[in-house]
C-alpha cells in the first residue's frame with residue numbers, strides 16, 4: 001500500500017491541468033508548429049560543426065551566457081541601462097516572470113492568445129484573465145482598460161503579432177494599455193522576423209519589456225528565448241533562474257547563427273513571399289476566409305462546423321496543420337497552417353481542396 005495518493009501530494013491546480021499536447025508528426029509534412037522549413041547547406045553545417053568541435057563539454061557553461069547576451073544587446077541596439085535575460089525558450093521566461101509574482105497576483109492577456117500565459121499562470125495558482133478580442137482580432141481597448149482597473153494585473157502579456165490570429169494589435173491601443181498598467185507589460189515578439197519591422201524593442205523602459213525567441217526564425221531545436229528590460233527588473237529574474245539554463249551547445253550555435261544572420265534573412269524573405277501567395281490561394285477557395293497575418297502562419301476560417309473534418313481529411317493526405325476550432329469563441333471553424341516551402345504549401349493547398357469537396 002502506498003503511503004500517499006497523488007491527489008493529496010500535489011497542488012490542486014497541478015492535478016487539474018491537462019498536459020500540453022504535441023501531435024506526433026512522424027511522416028507528415030509538418031505545418032503545425034510555426035517552424036522554419038529550411039535546412040542548412042552542407043557547407044554551412046560544416047562551418048557550424050567546426051565551431052562546436054571546441055566546446056568544452058566537461059565544463060559548466062557561462063551561467064549568464066554573457067557573450068551571447070551581449071551580442072543580442074548589440075543586434076537590438078539596446079542602450080546600456082537595458083539588460084537581457086536568456087531563457088530555455090521564451091516559454092521558460094514566461095515561467096520565470098510568473099514565478100516571481102506574489103501569491104494571488106493577477107495576470108492579464110487576450111483571448112485568444114499564446115496558451116502558455118494561461119497554462120503557467122494556472123499551475124502557479126495565479127489569477128489569469130483573458131479579455132476577448134474584437135471580432136476583427138483587434139484589442140478591445142475599453143474592455144482591456146476596464147480589466148486593468150478591476151484586477152490591477154502584475155503582468156500583462158501581449159503577443160505582437162498575436163498567436164494564433166497572426167495580426168499586429170493597434171500600436172496606439174498598446175500604448176494606452178502601457179500607460180494604464182501599474183504592473184509590467186510584456187510584449188511577446190516571437191514572430192518579429194516576419195513582422196516587417198513592427199516592434200516595441202526601442203520602447204523598452206520602465207514597465208515595458210520585450211521578449212523574443214530564435215525558435216520561429218529557424219532554431220526551434222536549440223531552445224533560446226530572451227527578454228529585454230530595465231536592469232532592476234531583470235536582476236530579480238536572474239535570482240530565480242536555474243544557474244546554467246542555457247547549455248554550451250545552444251550558446252555557441254546561436255552565436256554562430258547570429259553571426260551568419262544573412263542566411264536566416266534570406267529564408268525569412270522566402271517565407272514572407274510564400275505567405276503572400278498562400279493567402280491569395282486560400283482566399284480564392286470557395287468557403288475559405290484567410291486572415292491577414294504578420295507571422296509565419298495563416299489562420300483561416302472553414303465552412304461552418306466542418307473544421308475538424310477538414311483538418312482530419314488534410315491529415316489523412318499526409319499534411320499536419322493545427323486544428324484551432326476546439327478553442328471555440330472567435331476561433332470557431334478556424335484552422336492554422338504554418339508557411340512552409342513552396343512544395344509543402346502546394347501539397348497543403350491540394351489536400352485542402354480535396355478536403356473541401358467532401
Ligand SMILES: *Cc1c(COP(=O)(O)O)cnc(C)c1O
Pocket residue numbers: 034088089090091092114159162163188190212213214215220224225
Ligand atoms: C512559439 C511562441 C512562443 C514560444 O517560443 P519558444 O521560445 O520556442 O519557447 C512564445 N510566444 C509566442 C506568442 C509564440 O507563438
